[in-house]
Amino acid sequence: MKAIRFDRYGAAEVLRLAEVPVPGEDEGEVLVRVRAAGLNAADLHILNGVPYVMRPFQLGMRPRVGGVGSDFAGQVEAVGRGVTAVKPGDEVYGRVDQRGILPAMGAVAEYVRVSADSVRLRPAGLSAVEAAAVPLAGATALQAMRDVREGQRVLVNGAAGGVGSFAVQIAKARGAWVTGVCGRDKVAMVRSLGADEVVDRAAEDATRLRPGFHLVLDNGGDHSPSAWRQVLLPGATYLASFGRRQDVWLGPLGRLLRMMALNLVVNQRLAPLVAKPSGADLDALTRLIEDGHVRPAVDRVFPLADTPAAVAHLAGGTARGKVVVAVEEG
Ligand SMILES: NC(=O)c1ccc[n+]([C@@H]2O[C@H](COP(=O)([O-])OP(=O)(O)OC[C@H]3O[C@@H](n4cnc5c(N)ncnc54)[C@H](OP(=O)(O)O)[C@@H]3O)[C@@H](O)[C@H]2O)c1
Structure with missing residues (x-):
């Protein structure tokens, strides 16, 4: 599958479109074919490797994470044993599972593998691009x-x-x-x-x-x-x-x-403010969206191959709302 990766710290130029294996789902996990992935300020910290004090403890002296994007919306491709909340074909949104205090990354890819509690059905009335702007x-x-x-x-x-x-x-x-x-x-x-x-x-x-x-x-x-x-x-x-x-x-x-x-x-x-990810928060956000109280503000959408431009745009600080990568064409 195609995925955005980096193997050294830097600005958006260090990102490249790579060919990597599709992850396999395990017990309690869901494999999602990603339609869109949302970017966050956290992506910039992980990509830039800052603050430097985080490198020995969390980020790695060379990048341990290697991908960007914690938020996604897409279609369930397969589910592991024990997963009953969603099934193949469902349209979902969610977050890549967190590791340590940093959000995990890697949603800017054609597939993500996550725990079942990290996904929820996509809120009614939202496009995949809008839903990918929500989770973090x-x-x-x-x-x-x-x-x-x-x-x-x-x-x-x-x-x-x-x-x-x-x-x-x-x-x-x-x-x-x-x-x-x-x-x-x-x-x-x-x-x-x-x-x-x-x-x-x-x-x-x-x-x-x-x-x-x-x-x-x-x-x-x-x-x-x-x-x-x-x-x-x-x-x-x-x-x-x-x-x-x-x-x-x-x-x-x-x-x-x-x-x-x-x-x-x-x-x-x-x-x-240290936000802790939870499935219950996705439920609450879904309710707020479906009740008409919240609508994600999407600033710009970039195609997968233009992820470096998307990251540079986010880093520039001029975005109004969220920057999203449309992983799936069309
Ligand atoms: N604690 C947590 O769990 C948690 C979770 C998510 C995010 N965060 C942090 O919360 C902050 C906001 O996140 P966000 O996703 O809302 O970020 P964001 O979308 O980049 O928005 C932050 C705002 O800061 C200003 N800004 C943007 N770039 C800047 C720059 N280069 N220099 C100075 N100001 C700039 C902009 O406002 P104006 O142009 O209007 O001034 C922008 O609207 C980030 O620092 C992020 O790391 C923390």
Whole structure:
């Protein structure tokens, strides 16, 4: 089968279209013929091999992962013994099983082999391209918005990004008043997601907004947690997904330690957002989509052979929503 692979760290140019064996499904596993695969910021970390501190522990001094894409939508080709939830021919979506704290990769390929709990039937009304945009970013946003209650004020920094575009919609579905913060070119898009207020980060410093937020989800990383505290209510929560602006050696580690120390002495909760994959989250996302509360925002779709261009586009930071690779032609 065709699959996108890399064997040295670097930018998008190190990716190549390779011919590799089709994986065989084992007990409890599902083999999926991939129609489309979604890219995430995590793909860039794994491809670039940053932060460097992760290489000896997780990534490998030479790439251990070797593929990109954790999210996919496609058709079940075969199921292993014991799998009853899906059958060959079903249209499904899901995530490649996670290894350690990093999402596993390799969905940008003609086939993926995953555990049965990592796939669900594709939500009614979504194309394969749209469904492939959902799993990682959608689950991360869902977990970030889990405790949001009706009438609360929620701020999403990086609201036009993969995680942010889901977070805005999920917070609205929970009845919150939502402020989205994004770059100038993305203001209209964030408004179209349902945000009640949109802040153009170039025109206004969102950490100086009127205080009163119950939750800030920070996907941007352009201000410190202590700056964001200025807009939080007492007892409110700041969740850091840490954003792209990271130290190449240590990643978010220095910031995380400072934030944890600050968290001990302030009357708000400052916490890292570490999304854990689960089949239950896919169920919840399916319900939100089928009830009309969430629609994946797909920025651009690239053919399989153009995956390096897709990754470069994601890395450029101009995407509005998700970047997806159409693995299947037509
Ligand atoms: N903790 C977890 O479990 C978890 C899970 C998923 C993702 N994440 C992290 O959450 C963050 C957001 O993920 P995402 O999928 O939403 O990423 P994304 O789609 O790239 O969006 C992030 C936003 O950051 C800004 N941005 C993009 N490129 C940038 C660059 N080169 N420099 C500075 N800002 C840039 C953009 O906003 P504007 O142009 O509007 O400023 C963009 O909309 C990432 O850092 C990712 O690693 C964490």
